[in-house]
Amino acid sequence: MQGSPMNGISEGLSPFRRFRNLLLGGLTGLFFFFAVSPLLLIVYVAWNQGRSALNWEFISTLPSGFPLGTEGGILNGIVGSLVLVVIASSLSVPVGIWAGLYLWQDGKSRQAGLVRLLSDLLLGVPSVVWGIVGFYVFSTSTGMGFHWGFSAMAGGLTLGFIMVPIVTRVTEQALRDVPMSFIEGSYALGATRWQTMRSVALPGAMAGIGTGILLGILNVLGQTAPLVFTNYYNTGLPSSLVGSQGAVGDLAMQIFIYVHEPSQLLHVKAMAASLVLLGIVLALDIGIRLMTWGSRKIAGRVG
Amino acid sequence: MARMSVSGFYAYYSENPALRNISLEIPDRQVLALIGPSGCGKTTFLRSLNRMNDFVKGFSVKGQVTLDDVDIYSSGLHPVVLRRRVGMVFQKPNPFHKSIFENVAYGLRIQGVRSRLILSDRVEQSLRSAALWDEVKDRLNSSAFSLSGGQQQRLCIARALAVEPEVLLLDEPASALDPISTARIEELIQDLKTQYAIVIVTHNMQQAARVSDRTAFFLTGEMVEIGETSRIFTNPSDERTEDYITGRFG
Numbered sequence: 001m002q003g004s005p006m007n008g009i010s011e012g013l014s015p016f017r018r019f020r021n022l023l024l025g026g027l028t029g030l031f032f033f034f035a036v037s038p039l040l041l042i043v044y045v046a047w048n049q050g051r052s053a054l055n056w057e058f059i060s061t062l063p064s065g066f067p068l069g070t071e072g073g074i075l076n077g078i079v080g081s082l083v084l085v086v087i088a089s090s091l092s093v094p095v096g097i098w099a100g101l102y103l104w105q106d107g108k109s110r111q112a113g114l115v116r117l118l119s120d121l122l123l124g125v126p127s128v129v130w131g132i133v134g135f136y137v138f139s140t141s142t143g144m145g146f147h148w149g150f151s152a153m154a155g156g157l158t159l160g161f162i163m164v165p166i167v168t169r170v171t172e173q174a175l176r177d178v179p180m181s182f183i184e185g186s187y188a189l190g191a192t193r194w195q196t197m198r199s200v201a202l203p204g205a206m207a208g209i210g211t212g213i214l215l216g217i218l219n220v221l222g223q224t225a226p227l228v229f230t231n232y233y234n235t236g237l238p239s240s241l242v243g244s245q246g247a248v249g250d251l252a253m254q255i256f257i258y259v260h261e262p263s264q265l266l267h268v269k270a271m272a273a274s275l276v277l278l279g280i281v282l283a284l285d286i287g288i289r290l291m292t293w294g295s296r297k298i299a300g301r302v303g
Numbered sequence: 304m305a306r307m308s309v310s311g312f313y314a315y316y317s318e319n320p321a322l323r324n325i326s327l328e329i330p331d332r333q334v335l336a337l338i339g340p341s342g343c344g345k346t347t348f349l350r351s352l353n354r355m356n357d358f359v360k361g362f363s364v365k366g367q368v369t370l371d372d373v374d375i376y377s378s379g380l381h382p383v384v385l386r387r388r389v390g391m392v393f394q395k396p397n398p399f400h401k402s403i404f405e406n407v408a409y410g411l412r413i414q415g416v417r418s419r420l421i422l423s424d425r426v427e428q429s430l431r432s433a434a435l436w437d438e439v440k441d442r443l444n445s446s447a448f449s450l451s452g453g454q455q456q457r458l459c460i461a462r463a464l465a466v467e468p469e470v471l472l473l474d475e476p477a478s479a480l481d482p483i484s485t486a487r488i489e490e491l492i493q494d495l496k497t498q499y500a501i502v503i504v505t506h507n508m509q510q511a512a513r514v515s516d517r518t519a520f521f522l523t524g525e526m527v528e529i530g531e532t533s534r535i536f537t538n539p540s541d542e543r544t545e546d547y548i549t550g551r552f553g
């Protein structure tokens with residue numbers, strides 16, 4: 001321990017203070033351990049249990065064999081999850097960002113208060129409720145709406161609606177986090193609200209908005225309840241986005257189904273599929289971070 | 304002669320008066336210094352001159368402020384237009400996270416100036432006026448944050464000059480800077496007053512004495528006294544002014 005920073009700090013202190021420093025240091029370490037250990041545990045368990053099934057074939061072929069999936073891979077789930085995320089994002093990213101911009105620029109008005117309240121209520125709607133409403137609106141042939149059957153469009157849009165309030169909230173917050181001094185600097189030069197929003201606030205908020213979109217996507221990637229009623233699952237690849245051929249596979253659903261099968265091999269494959277899901281999450285995270293690198297600097301999040 | 308003129312002006316933050324019955328003139332090609340202890344309303348007053356307080360919830364005003372004889376609060380003069388004519392530099396340098404060039408060009412771009420030629424021209428001219436050109440001419444495309452604090456503040460002045468305002472408001476522009484940068488800013492103010500009407504808030508009495516032609520002393524929301532700077536500092540007519548400038552309080 002000679003020359004360690006902890007030693008340096010404690011030098012010349014009374015025994016009581018030394019003890020207190022040690023205790024606080026220990027507690028900090030303990031809390032740190034509890035904060036990161038779940039992540040380590042997830043990666044460890046999934047890797048340990050699923051590694052043996054992970055290979056190129058696993059991510060590049062459709063499931064086959066009996067029970068289905070004991071041979072082949074999870075291409076249906078990977079493709080389906082990506083399709084669902086793309087559909088959900090095409091709805092929620094523009095709508096959510098627009099709503100967030102509105103809340104930011106009209107922040108103190110009564111309408112904004114109402115929008116914020118509704119948005120917060122939506123955040124709290126259980127996903128199974130979203131699912132059944134999505135079913136009624138998008139999927140049934142007797143309900144109100146679109147008669148799309150169990151399809152990627154019905155599932156994706158339902159997931160999109162779940163994402164909207166998340167993106168809205170985070171966008172508004174990210175805009176508020178842009179230091180007031182930049183905003184005022186822009187106004188003082190004769191910029192309008194819109195110009196200030198576009199040229200100063202939005203570029204500064206991109207990192208936060210990116211994080212919001214990521215949070216939304218992660219939420220959606222893990223959902224199964226809303227999909228049970230709107231898309232369910234497909235063991236193959238979809239040939240359309242709506243109608244009777246429109247259902248897609250989905251990684252979360254696939255894991256859920258495999259774990260319920262009385263097959264040791266499928267349990268291993270469920271673990272391997274979890275690893276793939278983690279990989280996708282990681283790739284998305286890195287991708288969004290790279291895309292918003294410039295903005296992170298503005299927000300003071302990196303050097 | 305007066306660019307701006309204030310009479311019987313009151314300002315309130317949700318019913319609490321921050322300024323009471325202020326009347327003064329802001330002549331062209333002169334520097335007016337506002338002095339007074341913290342919280343006496345200097346910033347509120349300055350921000351009332353270009354309606355930056357409009358963004359503060361619950362802020363309201365009474366009385367009259369005119370720019371070239373046009374009432375800035377009740378004439379229908381749009382605040383956006385007003386702020387192009389009455390520029391402002393803040394206490395802490397606040398350049399945008401853009402290049403040096405784009406910082407200065409910002410005010411022009413938002414007015415719709417697209418021509419690269421005009422932009423370059425005006426950027427150079429503004430940086431020269433702000434006595435920064437020689438230091439940055441070889442790195443106009445570097446980030447504004449690669450500059451020192453003093454340079455950043457001069458960049459903010461250049462940015463304000465680029466839109467060719469008539470009045471320049473400076474809120475303690477040197478309080479975050481070292482003595483050498485402060486001296487440069489003071490020199491710069493001397494140069495700029497040949498073209499602009501300047502109002503500067505300062506905590507530093509010597510600075511007020513060095514740079515200003517006239518000085519107004521504010522105390523708890525009221526203007527105690529205004530006059531030629533030399534007179535205010537040598538022979539104030541109000542006892543409270545004398546107490547303040549001799550350091551007896553504040």
Ligand SMILES: Nc1ncnc2c1ncn2[C@@H]1O[C@H](COP(=O)(O)OP(=O)(O)O)[C@@H](O)[C@H]1O
Nearest residue numbers: 316321339340341342343344345346347348359
């Ligand atoms: N945004 C605000 N909301 C409410 N009160 C404010 C606000 N800004 C300033 N004040 C109050 O107005 C008074 C004058 O403040 P200010 O103009 O900042 O003084 P100075 O610049 O002379 O230090 C102070 O009492 C201050 O608390």
Ligand SMILES: [Mg+2]
Nearest residue numbers: 342345346347
């Ligand atoms: Mg102030």
